Amino acid sequence: xxxxxxxxxxxxxxxxxxxxxxxxxxxxxxxxxxxxxxxxxxxxxxxxxxxxxxxxxxxxxxxxxxxxxxxxxxxxxxxxxxxxxxxxxxxxxxxxxxxxxxxxxxxxxxxxxxxxxxxxxxxxxxxxxxxxxxxxxxxxxxxxxxxxxxxxxxxxxxxxxxxxxxxxxxxxxxxxxxxxxxxxxxxxxxxxxxxxxxxxxxxxxxxxxxxxxxxxxxxxxxxxxxxxxxxxxxxxxxxxxxxxxxxxxxxxxxxxxxxxxxxxxxxxxxxxxxxxxxxxxxxxxxxxxxxxxxxxxxxxxxxxxxxxxxxxxxxxxxxxxxxxxxxxxxxxxxxxxxxxx
Amino acid sequence: xxxxxxxxxxxxxxxxxxxxxxxxxxxxxxxxxxxxxxxxxxxxxxxxxxxxxxxxxxxxxxxxxxxxxxxxxxxxxxxxxxxxxxxxxxxxxxxxxxxxxxxxxxxxxxxxxxxxxxxxxxxxxxxxxxxxxxxxxxxxxxxxxxxxxxxxxxxxxxxxxxxxxxxxxxxxxxxxxxxxxxxxxxxxxxxxxxxxxxxxxxxxxxxxxxxxxxxxxxxxxxxxxxxxxxxxxxxxxxxxxxxxxxxxxxxxxxxxxxxxxxxxxxxxxxxxxxxxxxxxxxxxxxxxxxxxxxxxxxxxxxxxxxxxxxxxxxxxxxxxxxxxxxxxxxxxxxxxxxxxx
DNA sequence: ATGAAAGCGCTAACAA
DNA sequence: TTGTTAGCGCTTTCAT
Numbered sequence: 227x228x229x230x231x232x233x234x235x236x237x238x239x240x241x242x243x244x245x246x247x248x249x250x251x252x253x254x255x256x257x258x259x260x261x262x263x264x265x266x267x268x269x270x271x272x273x274x275x276x277x278x279x280x281x282x283x284x285x286x287x288x289x290x291x292x293x294x295x296x297x298x299x300x301x302x303x304x305x306x307x308x309x310x311x312x313x314x315x316x317x318x319x320x321x322x323x324x325x326x327x328x329x330x331x332x333x334x335x336x337x338x339x340x341x342x343x344x345x346x347x348x349x350x351x352x353x354x355x356x357x358x359x360x361x362x363x364x365x366x367x368x369x370x371x372x373x374x375x376x377x378x379x380x381x382x383x384x385x386x387x388x389x390x391x392x393x394x395x396x397x398x399x400x401x402x403x404x405x406x407x408x409x410x411x412x413x414x415x416x417x418x419x420x421x422x423x424x425x426x427x428x429x430x431x432x433x434x435x436x437x438x439x440x441x442x443x444x445x446x447x448x449x450x451x452x453x454x455x456x457x458x459x460x461x462x463x464x465x466x467x468x469x470x471x472x473x474x475x476x477x478x479x480x481x482x483x484x485x486x487x488x489x490x491x492x493x494x495x496x497x498x499x500x501x502x503x504x505x506x507x508x509x510x511x512x513x514x515x516x517x518x519x520x521x522x523x524x525x526x527x528x529x530x531x532x533x534x535x536x537x538x539x540x541x542x543x544x545x546x547x548x549x550x551x552x553x554x555x556x557x558x559x560x561x562x563x564x565x566x567x
Numbered sequence: 568x569x570x571x572x573x574x575x576x577x578x579x580x581x582x583x584x585x586x587x588x589x590x591x592x593x594x595x596x597x598x599x600x601x602x603x604x605x606x607x608x609x610x611x612x613x614x615x616x617x618x619x620x621x622x623x624x625x626x627x628x629x630x631x632x633x634x635x636x637x638x639x640x641x642x643x644x645x646x647x648x649x650x651x652x653x654x655x656x657x658x659x660x661x662x663x664x665x666x667x668x669x670x671x672x673x674x675x676x677x678x679x680x681x682x683x684x685x686x687x688x689x690x691x692x693x694x695x696x697x698x699x700x701x702x703x704x705x706x707x708x709x710x711x712x713x714x715x716x717x718x719x720x721x722x723x724x725x726x727x728x729x730x731x732x733x734x735x736x737x738x739x740x741x742x743x744x745x746x747x748x749x750x751x752x753x754x755x756x757x758x759x760x761x762x763x764x765x766x767x768x769x770x771x772x773x774x775x776x777x778x779x780x781x782x783x784x785x786x787x788x789x790x791x792x793x794x795x796x797x798x799x800x801x802x803x804x805x806x807x808x809x810x811x812x813x814x815x816x817x818x819x820x821x822x823x824x825x826x827x828x829x830x831x832x833x834x835x836x837x838x839x840x841x842x843x844x845x846x847x848x849x850x851x852x853x854x855x856x857x858x859x860x861x862x863x864x865x866x867x868x869x870x871x872x873x874x875x876x877x878x879x880x881x882x883x884x885x886x887x888x889x890x891x892x893x894x895x896x897x898x899x900x901x902x903x904x905x906x907x908x
Numbered sequence: 909a910t911g912a913a914a915g916c917g918c919t920a921a922c923a924a
Numbered sequence: 925t926t927g928t929t930a931g932c933g934c935t936t937t938c939a940t
Contacts, residue, residue, distance in 0.1 A: 587910080
């Protein structure tokens with residue numbers, strides 16, 4: 227597609243300009259051999275005079291390192307992943323690595339496509355929130371080449387470094403908070419099944435109910451997807467019930483927005499008629515109506531830590547896989563109704 | 568940093584496996600030469616049998632195209648840029664290009680660093696929201712190599728394709744809306760100076776006031792930066808005035824969040840005591856308190872269009888530079904006080 | 909219709 | 925201490 231542009235400055239040009247060999251130029255650039263101060267100086271001057279920049283194709287062809295890593299998430303537009311991306315990018319950039327971004331929309335086919343792209347680009351590493359049942363692709367990857375870090379979803383069983391949140395505890399906390407507030411019929415709107423956050427939060431929800439002797443009513447569990455529209459749909463399903471829940475636990479922040487809209491559309495009030503708690507905090511949570519009670523996830527840290535893990539592994543391929551579980555935090559605001567007391 | 572991994576499958580392996588020459592393999596991959604159907608088939612089988620993926624270093628070294636483009640924005644965490652990124656990524660991905668992301672935080676030094684990174688990575692193109700006065704770097708870039716598209720901020724004067732919004736009209740609309748609502752003392756909180764959105768919106772603000780015979784009061788203009796904290800600070804500066812404004816026009820959505828918080832902190836109500844209009848809409852605008860009256864920018868489209876422009880230019884380096892101005896849209900909700908009537 | 913081989917720009921082993 | 929050169933995997937001209 228792109229037309230071939232004219233030649234740019236090569237290491238040979240620098241060598242000629244400084245009247246040294248290309249090996250010498252290479253040596254000063256990589257500081258991996260002794261070069262006399264005078265020559266080194268001359269080379270540096272030529273480099274800046276010609277504003278030479280190393281061709282990373284040639285460099286990578288030789289060394290097999292690309293100085294770039296991938297980040298594959300379902301949707302960068304979800305603030306949860308936006309903040310993760312920022313965290314990853316900040317540490318990648320500090321290591322002089324560049325970040326290649328991909329959105330899967332939870333579609334295994336798109337995931338596969340990005341994986342192949344990154345493989346052919348020889349990315350040194352990859353941080354990925356895998357889609358549901360995508361493990362077979364991962365297995366077939368030349369994993370020894372690509373340092374792999376799983377985020378949000380666990381691949382620890384496959385021996386892959388993982389950074390995620392304690393979903394079960396988070397969900398338990400949320401539901402117990404609602405129970406403490408007197409709720410017995412607590413509706414749950416989940417994201418897609420088959421990914422760790424959904425399954426673990428589901429478990430936490432169940433545990434909390436059982437612990438307090440409340441039977442789990444399958445009718446109160448709506449399976450949906452992590453978008454505003456998914457929240458609207460899931461909330462609608464539950465609130466349309468004859469014997470509708472008095473509280474809603476939404477598994478994702480974007481879904482909580484949707485739930486709020488559905489509640490309003492039905493002419494109900496939150497928290498007076500329906501209490502609401504959700505995962506994910508927002509920068510603007512304080513100016514929402516009602517102000518959301520949330521299970522806050524340390525999003526930026528997830529990004530940071532996963533990138534750290536990645537660079538660690540790049541340096542030591544054989545260290546044992548690690549699973550980092552970050553803690554969530556209940557932030558009580560208005561939507562749960564606690565302020566009503 | 569990364570250790571050298573073991574060899575992967577090369578074109579030579581495929582050639583051996585299919586008992587043909589590497590030239591033939593290359594020909595079937597690139598479909599640029601006649602290859603007999605039988606050989607082509609054999610090659611294709613070998614490729615998938617060995618799950619061969621072309622080494623993009625070698626490919627790029629030869630062809631000088633990297634199939635990757637850069638996107639440099641101030642902060643991906645600002646929803647305005649998040650949506651742009653999604654738009655860019657979607658079309659890049661459709662072209663089998665990958666997207667390299669960078670955040671500048673409006674710091675010209677960071678911008679320079681990314682520019683160099685992308686140059687050495689031989690990115691085929693770059694979509695950038697330039698920082699204030701960064702034009703000298705851009706000039707020194709081997710622009711003939713790198714297709715450049717400017718977004719949000721204009722570089723059209725430099726002959727560079729530009730996609731932006733009609734800031735002046737947007738600001739005028741916002742301010743006239745406030746004037747129509749009876750406001751005379753309209754405070755303005757700007758982002759950093761020296762970038763087109765700030766300067767053009769400032770112009771629109773001034774024009775609207777003058778058109779209605781209202782003198783521009785410099786005390787009502789606070790210069791700040793596009794973050795929640797920047798909005799808090801800017802709003803505080805204006806609301807602390809003895810003769811404080813009755814309405815606030817915030818140049819950015821994140822700043823509007825900050826303004827709302829400041830208004831609340833001062834014990835004022837929006838819109839009853841202070842009316843508010845801002846640039847940028849949010850997915851969750853409908854569930855904010857108050858619901859924000861905004862000048863909506865077509866963020867996703869900015870991303871899409873800029874990427875289209877980029878691929879267009881990649882195909883035709885010499886077409887005349889184009890400036891695309893997208894229109895904004897006033898969305899009247901509660902924060903302006905229009906609903907109070 | 910297919911293959912041999914040069915060469916893209918760089919690194920690193922080896923020579924001098 | 926510095927330079928010569930092979931070769932990374934691919935594309936493409938030129939032979940055959």
